[in-house]
Amino acid sequence: MSEQINSMPRIGDIAPDFEAITTTGKLRFSDYNKDSWVIFFSHPADFTPVCTTEMTGFANEQESFFDQHNCKLMGLSIDSIHSHIAWVDNVRKNSGVLFKFPIVADIDMSVSKLWGMLQPGESETAAVRAVFFVDPTGKIRLIMYYPLNVGRNMEEIKRCLLALQTSDENKVAMPLNWEPGEKVIIPPPKTVEALLERNESGLEMMDFYLAKKLL
Numbered sequence: 001m002s003e004q005i006n007s008m009p010r011i012g013d014i015a016p017d018f019e020a021i022t023t024t025g026k027l028r029f030s031d032y033n034k035d036s037w038v039i040f041f042s043h044p045a046d047f048t049p050v051c052t053t054e055m056t057g058f059a060n061e062q063e064s065f066f067d068q069h070n071c072k073l074m075g076l077s078i079d080s081i082h083s084h085i086a087w088v089d090n091v092r093k094n095s096g097v098l099f100k101f102p103i104v105a106d107i108d109m110s111v112s113k114l115w116g117m118l119q120p121g122e123s124e125t126a127a128v129r130a131v132f133f134v135d136p137t138g139k140i141r142l143i144m145y146y147p148l149n150v151g152r153n154m155e156e157i158k159r160c161l162l163a164l165q166t167s168d169e170n171k172v173a174m175p176l177n178w179e180p181g182e183k184v185i186i187p188p189p190k191t192v193e194a195l196l197e198r199n200e201s202g203l204e205m206m207d208f209y210l211a212k213k214l215l
């Protein structure tokens with residue numbers, strides 16, 4: 001697998017499968033993804049400041065938010081398992097926060113290349129800050145990329161997971177800046193009959209193609 005060339009998974013693709021050594025043991029991605037969402041994120045390096053804040057952010061939300069929304073977490077960096085374990089222990093000793101989710105040790109860069117996390121224009125040796133949202137069918141639904149020097153936004157990551165799940169459950173779309181509890185967009189009518197029904201519906205409507213409702 002170490003000869004893996006760079007690939008770039010896209011929204012709608014099936015998540016590339018792999019088996020790897022992680023901080024919770026050997027894991028196959030497709031097994032970990034069975035029956036639940038997975039947010040798979042890369043960080044540039046262990047023992048670095050921005051990464052420490054981000055991983056702490058994920059750890060702080062694991063039980064209170066991600067577990068509650070059927071979503072598992074998985075991290076990755078191009079570091080050895082020994083480095084990962086030492087860093088996890090260092091953060092635990094310094095802050096009391098334990099990273100319980102698996103962190104992939106990708107020392108040969110095979111997984112980062114397979115998942116498009118290694119973007120050589122940014123760094124030849126460190127993964128960018130990628131976030132892949134993978135649904136329980138194994139499909140990639142949303143991708144974020146951040147450069148090495150800008151940390152991610154946990155509120156946006158949580159909002160995106162809820163937006164995807166709410167959209168799936170209700171067959172609706174989310175408008176600009178949507179937050180949970182706010183009105184959602186109903187898909188445009190597909191027939192004249194549906195259009196006429198919509199005109200009589202009393203929904204909040206700018207025109208036939210932009211109608212909103214509360215769930």
Ligand code: BEZ
Binds near residue numbers: 044049050051052149
């Ligand atoms: C950081 O996490 O602080 C970091 C990692 C790699 C490059 C720059 C910053």
